Amino acid sequence: MRRLRTVWAGLKARAFPPGAITFHLGAWSRGALSEVEGKTARALLDELGFQRLFVLHGSAVQLGTETVVVVGSRGIGKSTACRNLVRHGGAVLVEDGLVLAGEADGRWTLIETGTLGVLRRAALLAAAPRRFLPSPGALTPRTAGRRSGKGLPRFHRALEGLAFRGGVLFSQRRKEPMVRRLLPIDRLVVAEYPESPSGSWETDGRTMSAVADVETRIPAGTTVRRPAVTGSRPDVLLRLEGALRR
Secondary structure, eight states, rough: HHHHHHHHHHHHHHHHHHHOOOOHHHHHHSSSOOOOHHHHHHHHHHHHSEEEEEEEEEEEEETEEEEEEEEEEETTSHHHHHHHHHHHHHHHHHHHHHEEEEEEEEEEEEOOSOOOOHHHHHHHHHHHHHHTSOOGGGHHHHTTTSHHHHHHHHHHHHHHHHHHHHHHHHOOOOOOOOOOEEEEEEEEEEEEETTTTTOEEEEEEEEEESSSGGGGGTTTTTTEEOOOOSHHHHHHHHHHHHHHHO
């Protein structure tokens, strides 16, 4: 077991470039900070002068001079909407899966983490098997009460965990340390199913607490869009893309 842990630690060291801020990935999956993760978070808070950090379940793009973050429930179409904008709208993908943001002086700032390559590979690995599963957010109360409904979100989480590990294995070591960027968040799109919140967290570097409604924590100066998430998936994607554009 010790040898396996050593091998796994070596693989992670190769996958994540020096200077990458990756503590939030494990912390988000557990909803708690380990001792090492807490130390990293506190050092980051001290270095950058933030009061708190937010680990947002979402994606971020740059549209011209604007940085736009979409936060939402699992399977709602965040990544797809962002990728569509990259392909057809001239956007640049900054983060996908988890977005780390710092708060200071009534402003949110995106902290580039250096894990985009890993998460891209994980998304590709999870895409094929996910096609055979309904979205966890699309479960009705009747379906959620069945045994299969209860096991479905757990299966999705297990699939994402395996895909993430696969993304690490297939990642290649970068030759140069990452240059961390800080990007002021100009616009935030919130797309959540009422019965399935986004699963975002906030931390002061010592404890983590769930954010039940991200919109209530967004600073007053940030533009917020909350598109309707009812209807067919194509309709929801169109609304998401529209909210991201304007």
